[in-house]
Amino acid sequence: MKKGLSVQRRKWTSTVSACEKRLYEDSFPVDGGNFEDAGRVSGKIKTILKEMGIEKDVVRMAAVIAYESEINIVSYARQGMIRLHVLPGHVAIEVVDEGPGISDIRLAMQQGWSTATDKIRQMGFGAGMGLNNIRNFSDIFHMSSDVGIGTRLKMIIHTHQEQDR
Numbered sequence: 478m479k480k481g482l483s484v485q486r487r488k489w490t491s492t493v494s495a496c497e498k499r500l501y502e503d504s505f506p507v508d509g510g511n512f513e514d515a516g517r518v519s520g521k522i523k524t525i526l527k528e529m530g531i532e533k534d535v536v537r538m539a540a541v542i543a544y545e546s547e548i549n550i551v552s553y554a555r556q557g558m559i560r561l562h563v564l565p566g567h568v569a570i571e572v573v574d575e576g577p578g579i580s581d582i583r584l585a586m587q588q589g590w591s592t593a594t595d596k597i598r599q600m601g602f603g604a605g606m607g608l609n610n611i612r613n614f615s616d617i618f619h620m621s622s623d624v625g626i627g628t629r630l631k632m633i634i635h636t637h638q639e640q641d642r
């Protein structure tokens with residue numbers, strides 16, 4: 478484990494796992510290969526955050542993170558789960574899938590690098606930008622993967638709503 482990554486993972490533990498007050502928490506399953514429903518879970522997450530009165534910028538960032546994560550599960554994994562946590566001062570999104578995993582995370586994170594098949598490209602995906610967007614829209618980002626088992630992403634966005642803190 479590289480130092481930077483373990484720091485990010487510790488931040489997740491201290492911010493999300495250790496937080497006792499949860500304003501919202503739920504998990505949403507995502508089916509691999511189901512392009513028809515792709516975007517449904519991220520749309521739902523966006524609606525939930527909006528209805529909770531979360532600030533616009535944070536809703537937009539969380540929606541992009543959830544959408545790119547959902548499309549990656551649909552495109553590459555057998556099945557997965559997106560978990561949304563709303564905590565005082567933070568929105569956190571955890572993504573776990575069962576699938577081929579990623580052998581070289583550093584390469585996968587590079588802009589433009591993609592193993593998308595023709596089918597995935599026909600659906601309009603495969604520019605090799607998704608993971609980059611997820612990292613850029615996150616204040617805290619941690620990714621790990623086991624080849625042949627699956628991939629796990631943990632993202633935190635800070636909110637600025639003082640009344641939550």
Ligand SMILES: Nc1ncnc2c1ncn2[C@@H]1O[C@H](COP(=O)(O)OP(=O)(O)OP(=O)(O)O)[C@@H](O)[C@H]1O
Nearest residue numbers: 549553578585591592593602603604605606607608
């Ligand atoms: N959940 C996953 N399981 C297995 N491999 C993945 C997963 N997510 C991403 N990858 C691998 O990492 C590569 C880069 O992913 P990324 O989301 O950045 O781009 P993309 O999905 O190829 O294209 P885009 O997201 O721009 O439509 C993918 O092409 C794929 O090889």
Ligand SMILES: [Mg+2]
Nearest residue numbers: 548549607608
């Ligand atoms: Mg992608």
